[in-house]
Amino acid sequence: xxxxxKPEDAVPDSSGATVVSATTGEPVRLFSxxxxxxxxxxxxxxxxxxLVIAYFSYRSARFATPxxxxxxxxxxxxxxxxxxxxxxxxxxxxxxxxxGSVIAVSAMAGAATAKANPGQVWLTVLVAMLVGLAVGCINxxxxxxxxxxxxxxxxxxxxxxxxxxxxxxxxAPINGLxxxxxxxxxxxxxxxxxxxxxxxVGIVALAIIMKRTTYGMRVYAVGGNRNAAEIAGxxxxxxxxxxxxxxxLLAGLSGVMLASRVISGPxxxxxxxxxxxxxxxxxxxxxxxxxxxxxWGTALGLLMIQTLNNGLDILVVPAYxxxxxxxxxxxxxxxxxxxxSRRRT
Numbered sequence: 616x617x618x619x620x621k622p623e624d625a626v627p628d629s630s631g632a633t634v635v636s637a638t639t640g641e642p643v644r645l646f647s648x649x650x651x652x653x654x655x656x657x658x659x660x661x662x663x664x665x666l667v668i669a670y671f672s673y674r675s676a677r678f679a680t681p682x683x684x685x686x687x688x689x690x691x692x693x694x695x696x697x698x699x700x701x702x703x704x705x706x707x708x709x710x711x712x713x714x715g716s717v718i719a720v721s722a723m724a725g726a727a728t729a730k731a732n733p734g735q736v737w738l739t740v741l742v743a744m745l746v747g748l749a750v751g752c753i754n755x756x757x758x759x760x761x762x763x764x765x766x767x768x769x770x771x772x773x774x775x776x777x778x779x780x781x782x783x784x785x786x787a788p789i790n791g792l793x794x795x796x797x798x799x800x801x802x803x804x805x806x807x808x809x810x811x812x813x814x815x816v817g818i819v820a821l822a823i824i825m826k827r828t829t830y831g832m833r834v835y836a837v838g839g840n841r842n843a844a845e846i847a848g849x850x851x852x853x854x855x856x857x858x859x860x861x862x863x864l865l866a867g868l869s870g871v872m873l874a875s876r877v878i879s880g881p882x883x884x885x886x887x888x889x890x891x892x893x894x895x896x897x898x899x900x901x902x903x904x905x906x907x908x909x910x911w912g913t914a915l916g917l918l919m920i921q922t923l924n925n926g927l928d929i930l931v932v933p934a935y936x937x938x939x940x941x942x943x944x945x946x947x948x949x950x951x952x953x954x955x956s957r958r959r960t
Contacts, residue, residue, distance in 0.1 A: 660900065660912070664919050671926035678929055685807075691921040692810035693718075695914070696869040697888060698895040699821055700751075700862030702913045705896050706825075707838045707858055708905025709765035713754060714866040714892060716776030718885025721746045721870030723783040726792055726880025733793040740799060740871055747867015748860060750776060755859035759852040773889070780882040789880030799875035810872045817865075822910040834858065838905030894945050895920055903949075919944075 672679040697714045704711045725743035732738055750772055757768035783789075800810050807815075825831035836844040837854045845851050866885075874880050899916030901908025920941065927937045 660898065660915055660919065664915065664922070667919070667922055667926065671922070671929065675926075675929045678926055683925065683929075685811075687918070687921050687925050688811045688814070689808055690925065691917055692808070692814040693869045693873050694888065694891055694895065694921070695814040695917055696817060696865040696872075697862070698892040698913050698917050699817055699910065700858075700865040701889075701892040702821075702896050702899075702901060702908060702910060703825075703834060703858040704765070704862050705838075705893075705901050705903060706834050706905060706908055707855055708841075708903075709758060709855070709858070710769065710893065710903070711754065711859060711862045712766065712769040712889050713750060713772040713776055714862060714869075715885040715887060715889040716773045716780065717747050717750045717863055717866035718870035718873060718888060719780035719882055720750070720776045720783065721867035722874035722884045723780045723789060723880045723882055725871040726789040726796070726874050727783055729792050729796040730789060734795055736795050736799060739796060740868070743871035743874075744864055744867045747870065748864040751860040751863015751866070752856070754863065755856035758859060759855035777886075780884075784880060784882050786882075788882060792878050792880070794878075796875055797878040800872045801876065810876075813868070813872075818910060818914050825910055835906055838907075840906070891920060894941065897945060897949055 668679075677683060697718070701711055701714065721743040724746045725739045728735070728742045729739040754765075754769050754772055757763040757771075758765050800808065802809050804812055825834065833844070833849050833854050836847065836849055837851045841851050870885060873884055895917040896908065896913050897903065897916070898919055899908065899912030899914070901912060923940065923944070924937065927940070
């Protein structure tokens with residue numbers, strides 16, 4: 616017998632073929648009003664994304680073109696790397712505010728290496744990634760071993776990293792870099808630039824890891840209930856350390872890619888990027904309390920932000936209005952998430 620449920624109580628099951636109650640687990644009649652309501656709640660951001668694409672396509676013929684799609688992907692790629700790392704951190708109930716500064720200090724370290732060792736592209740990338748990893752390890756140590764709150768720990772490395780980027784460059788950008796440095800981000804493989812390929816591979820690989828491996832299960836468990844996870848035998852300290860280290864590593868890679876794109880080492884590179892990364896994760900449906908969110912949701916949130924930026928630029932909307940729109944979108948996404956969680960509870 617079909618159970619009568621409120622619309623907000625109806626959610627799709629894991630297969631997507633039927634809809635079950637979020638509270639009782641009983642099935643809802645296929646194609647009923649409650650069934651459609653459950654689908655709408657679960658895939659609201661997908662529908663919003665489709666509406667945004669349809670609106671911009673209607674307003675400008677330049678938007679819905681293959682070239683513009685590539686432009687969106689190229690713009691999204693560096694953000695994708697830091698958003699993926701931020702997703703793992705947020706899944707554990709933490710936050711990483713330092714990624715913007717990690718981008719800057721990694722870019723400066725990579726640029727300095729490239730200038731001192733022209734032609735050694737692999738060394739440039741390696742140094743940038745190691746710098747990012749080092750900062751991530753510092754964050755992980757502070758959070759997991761000393762129990763410094765993530766907000767405070769990463770705020771400290773945000774400030775220190777920003778200053779260190781200027782120290783590396785002597786207070787000025789590093790220019791006069793070899794042409795090989797620009798090839799890091801501008802080389803194309805199969806018609807796509809290397810950052811875009813890294814974004815695609817990273818999203819698919821991390822989605823599989825979080826869905827199919829015990830490591831992914833441990834990350835979700837620590838974020839859902841750390842005490843219960845430790846009772847179950849999970850080393851929460853190691854999990855926390857790993858997600859911050861991974862976030863720093865990806866931020867370092869993003870930094871060298873961004874610097875390669877402009878063939879320069881600006882010490883203010885990445886400023887404010889941490890906010891866009893957090894926004895992508897939140898818009899994608901992750902909970903800031905930890906334990907809930909997906910890599911695919913982050914990818915969707917990231918593409919939503921970049922699509923909005925691109926479409927609003929095409930329509931010549933002032934930058935300050937773009938910030939207003941993105942801010943409203945973030946608040947709306949969090950409000951819907953909180954409302955939905957309370958109703959299900």
